[in-house]
Amino acid sequence: MIWTALAVACMALSSLSTGMTMVSLRRSWDLHVSSVRWLFFLFFLYLWLWSSARVLYLLWVSFYPIETSTADFSSSSSNESEVVYDRYSSMGIYTVLQLEETHDGFATALLCLGDAALFAVALWVFPLTFELSNIAAKSMDRGVEKERKQIRFYAWTVHGLVAVYAAVETTLAIAYQGYTQYTQRCLLSVYFVQFFSFVYMIWLIIRLKIRGRKYENIQGQFVTSPVYQRLKRIMVVYALFSLQFQLASVVMYASSDDEDKLLDFISVNLLVYHLSGLALAVTTMCSQACVLNMCRSCLPDDIEAQVQTRFMQGGDLLSPRDTQVLMESAEPPLVNPVFVFTDIESSSALWAMGDGLVMQRATEIHDNILRASLMKYRGYEITTAGDAFQLAFHTVREAVEYCLDVQLQLLVANWPKELHGMLPATRKQRAGHRLIFGGLRVRMGIHDAVEADGALILDVHAVTGKMIYTGASEVIANEIGDLGDGGQILVTKRVADWLVMYEDLVAIDFIVDRVGEYAIPQIKAKLEVYQVLPEVLSGRKKMFSSTLKKRRATTASSLYSIASSNRSRLSSNAGQLPIPLPLPEQQRRRLSRAQLLPPTDPVAGGLSRFGRVQRSFLRIDHGSFYTRATSM
Numbered sequence: 001m002i003w004t005a006l007a008v009a010c011m012a013l014s015s016l017s018t019g020m021t022m023v024s025l026r027r028s029w030d031l032h033v034s035s036v037r038w039l040f041f042l043f044f045l046y047l048w049l050w051s052s053a054r055v056l057y058l059l060w061v062s063f064y065p066i067e068t069s070t071a072d073f074s075s076s077s078s079n080e081s082e083v084v085y086d087r088y089s090s091m092g093i094y095t096v097l098q099l100e101e102t103h104d105g106f107a108t109a110l111l112c113l114g115d116a117a118l119f120a121v122a123l124w125v126f127p128l129t130f131e132l133s134n135i136a137a138k139s140m141d142r143g144v145e146k147e148r149k150q151i152r153f154y155a156w157t158v159h160g161l162v163a164v165y166a167a168v169e170t171t172l173a174i175a176y177q178g179y180t181q182y183t184q185r186c187l188l189s190v191y192f193v194q195f196f197s198f199v200y201m202i203w204l205i206i207r208l209k210i211r212g213r214k215y216e217n218i219q220g221q222f223v224t225s226p227v228y229q230r231l232k233r234i235m236v237v238y239a240l241f242s243l244q245f246q247l248a249s250v251v252m253y254a255s256s257d258d259e260d261k262l263l264d265f266i267s268v269n270l271l272v273y274h275l276s277g278l279a280l281a282v283t284t285m286c287s288q289a290c291v292l293n294m295c296r297s298c299l300p301d302d303i304e305a306q307v308q309t310r311f312m313q314g315g316d317l318l319s320p321r322d323t324q325v326l327m328e329s330a331e332p333p334l335v336n337p338v339f340v341f342t343d344i345e346s347s348s349a350l351w352a353m354g355d356g357l358v359m360q361r362a363t364e365i366h367d368n369i370l371r372a373s374l375m376k377y378r379g380y381e382i383t384t385a386g387d388a389f390q391l392a393f394h395t396v397r398e399a400v401e402y403c404l405d406v407q408l409q410l411l412v413a414n415w416p417k418e419l420h421g422m423l424p425a426t427r428k429q430r431a432g433h434r435l436i437f438g439g440l441r442v443r444m445g446i447h448d449a450v451e452a453d454g455a456l457i458l459d460v461h462a463v464t465g466k467m468i469y470t471g472a473s474e475v476i477a478n479e480i481g482d483l484g485d486g487g488q489i490l491v492t493k494r495v496a497d498w499l500v501m502y503e504d505l506v507a508i509d510f511i512v513d514r515v516g517e518y519a520i521p522q523i524k525a526k527l528e529v530y531q532v533l534p535e536v537l538s539g540r541k542k543m544f545s546s547t548l549k550k551r552r553a554t555t556a557s558s559l560y561s562i563a564s565s566n567r568s569r570l571s572s573n574a575g576q577l578p579i580p581l582p583l584p585e586q587q588r589r590r591l592s593r594a595q596l597l598p599p600t601d602p603v604a605g606g607l608s609r610f611g612r613v614q615r616s617f618l619r620i621d622h623g624s625f626y627t628r629a630t631s632m
Contacts, residue, residue, distance in 0.1 A: 006271055008058045014277030015051040018044050021281040035150045036135065039128040042158075044281070046120040051277045053114035060107055108179045115183070116166040119190045123158045125197040129234070133204040146414070194242065201235045233283045241276035332380045332467035333392050334458065338399040338448045338495075339474060340379075341481025342370065343388040345441040346425035358418045363387055366440050369409045377402040382466060388481075392469065396448055396498045397505055403444045403489045404508040404534050411537070415439035425486055431539025441486025446495050446532075449473035472523045479520050480529065485544045489532045490515065496530035509535035 022044040029037045169186040176182055344350075344366065350359045370389055374381060377398040382390040393399035419426050419439060429437040449456050449471070456471040476492065484490045491499075491512075499512050515529045533540055 007274055008055065008062065010271050010274035010278075011051055011055045011058065014274060014281075015048060015055050017281035018048040018051055018277040022048050032148060032151065033144050035147050035154065036128070036131045038151050039124060039131060039154065043121065043124045043128055046117045046124060047277050047280065050114050050117035050121060051274075053110050053117060054274075057107060057110040057114065060110065104178070108173050108183075111179045112166070112169050112173055112183065115169055115187050115190060116162060118187075119165045119193065120158065120162045122190055122193040122197055123161060125194070125238075126200060127154050127158070129197075129201045129204055133208055145417075195247075198235070198238055198242075201238065205235060234280070237276070237279045237283050241272055241279050245270060245273035332382075333394045336449050337380075337392040337456075337469065337473075338394070338396050338446065339469070339477030340391040340393065340399050340403060341388065341445045341477050342391070342442050343481060345443060345486025346423050347387050349423055350419075350426065350440075353422050358416050358422070361416050362419050362440055365413050365415060366410070366442065369413060370406060373402055373406055373409070377405075380467070382469065390478075392467075396446075396495055397502070399446050399448075400489075400491075400495070400499060400510070400532060401507055403446060404506075404510055404532070407442070407444075407487065407489065407537065408508075408534055410440065410442060411435065411438050413439055429543065431542075434536070434539060436537050436539045437487060437543070443481065443484035443486050444489045445477055445480030445482070445484060446489065446491040447473060447477040447480050448492070448494055448498075450494070472525070475523055476520065476525065476527065479518070480527070483518060483529065484531070487537075487540055488544050491530050491532055493528040493530065496528075496532075499532065511535055511538055513541065 022041060025031075025037070025041045025044065029041070031038045031041050165186065169183050172182040172186065173179060344363075347359070350362070353359065366387065367384075371381070373379070374391070378394050379398070379402055380392045382392055384390070391399075391402075393402065415426075415438065421427050425441050426439065427437070428435065449469075450473070453473040453476065454471055456469060456473055459468045459470065460466070461468055480490050480492060496512050496514075499506065499510070503510075511533050513531050513533075515531050517526055518529050519526045531541075531544070
């Protein structure tokens with residue numbers, strides 16, 4: 001009876017842990033706003049029902065042994081009956097695949113209930129893993145209303161299938177007066193469903209890895225995707241605790257002649273299988289640092305140090321190859337970076353509409369799309385200023401492909417329905433039958449830094465550790481980013497010339513058109529400006545303004561004074577440029593950027609209480625020297 005006692009203990013632990021997890025999820029989550037939350041809750045609910053039904057069955061047959069018969073032992077002799085009972089005891093509950101008949105009514109009811117719950121667990125794995133992979137791939141959900149609609153679809157579909165399964169198995173149990181070989185086949189079908197769910201899970205994980213969604217950009221740094229980690233851990237637990245027993249059970253069921261040789265093996269697998277609920281509960285809800293502390297005495301020092309490092313980093317340890325790829329992706333470009341500045345058209349007006357919740361949801365979608373594409377193109381997030389992004393890339397090709405790709409993603413994103421038509425800037429528009437505008441419209445500006453623009457000063461922010469770029473090239477990129485209409489990509493002449501010369505190197509088909517000239521007084525520069533569009537969105541050209549004008553007021557943080565080799569000109573001109581008053585939209589941008597600027601040290605005798613501070617940065621390149629005038 002030792003195996004049965006161990007089986008009861010293991011299954012009781014699984015029942016307790018899954019029940020506590022289910023209650024915890026119900027208390028801490030609003031289940032009806034996210035299909036993933038709702039699916040997790042239902043998954044653990046049915047896992048608890050299955051483990052509880054099996055525990056009750058084990059306790060019932062331990063106190064009230066039931067009469068059984070097997071295919072191998074049809075004789076009624078006492079010795080053979082004892083062998084049957086020993087086999088039953090050693091295999092515990094899962095001799096149900098070996099028993100030919102069980103006519104005990106209560107035991108049959110518990111078995112059928114457990115089988116139906118296990119079938120539900122197997123079915124819930126499909127939508128749960130799909131939704132997790134969907135979040136990992138898109139970094140967003142559908143919105144509350146669409147999530148609730150999806151929840152209703154899953155509820156009707158899965159519960160309908162479970163009801164059909166339960167009805168079929170119950171009918172067979174009633175017709176043949178107990179748990180017989182016919183109901184066993186129903187349980188066998190559940191094992192096959194679980195096996196296919198495992199294969200489906202593996203396929204989703206491989207697809208995420210191939211598509212580069214194994215990592216996410218969080219605050220400008222690439223880390224292992226938490227959703228990817230969760231999906232991978234569920235797969236590992238499923239393989240170690242469930243799949244191995246199901247395969248062994250099916251093999252034993254198919255080869256009854258050799259089952260005696262597999263008896264001890266299947267018994268050990270049984271105990272591991274009984275712990276599957278506990279393992280899933282720990283993986284989902286428990287503090288992994290707490291689990292590590294409990295298991296500290298069992299781990300070698302080197303393994304413990306590696307795991308501790310993983311917890312501190314907030315992601316899985318990376319292989320040397322993955323580490324090299326991520327380092328190249330996350331490192332800021334130091335030589336001739338290509339700047340991309342973006343902003344949302346009419347964002348101030350959109351934030352003022354209603355309570356701002358629609359714009360909040362839309363901005364989350366916008367931010368997720370822009371950040372999710374950075375790793376693919378080795379982009380570096382310098383900072384965000386309100387809803388504007390300041391990015392740097394290593395090459396012109398990567399910067400342009402990033403902008404083209406993001407514009408296409410923004411067009412087909414699942415924007416809140418309330419957003420469409422709130423303002424002209426969010427109205428859906430078509431060119432013929434093709435949709436060319438939908439959702440938020442984002443203007444983008446691209447400029448490449450070269451020595452001809454002057455020195456580019458690089459500084460590391462004292463708090464965030466992010467790279468900050470200062471110089472005429474950054475000013476030009478900022479200005480170009482301010483000129484366009486929503487949905488327009490503007491570039492300077494060097495970028496346009498490169499695109500014309502190396503058109504075949506860009507993966508996304510595009511068109512380039514000259515827009516005009518624009519002067520930047522603060523650096524005494526006149527620029528030729530071009531626009532770049534995905535070829536499939538060429539219909540947008542008719543919608544864009546034909547004149548270049550700033551869509552925002554210039555801020556103090558983007559004003560620079562330029563000096564020639566004559567230092568007297570620097571001292572007489574620096575910091576004296578007029579600063580126009582910012583618009584409401586720009587006030588958020590100014591505040592966000594000011595918070596990221598490194599603190600300046602006071603200079604004795606040179607500052608009033610609310611005066612200006614000029615800070616010079618480390619000079620990286622040769623050429624003219626720039627200083628930044630900031631309002632404190």
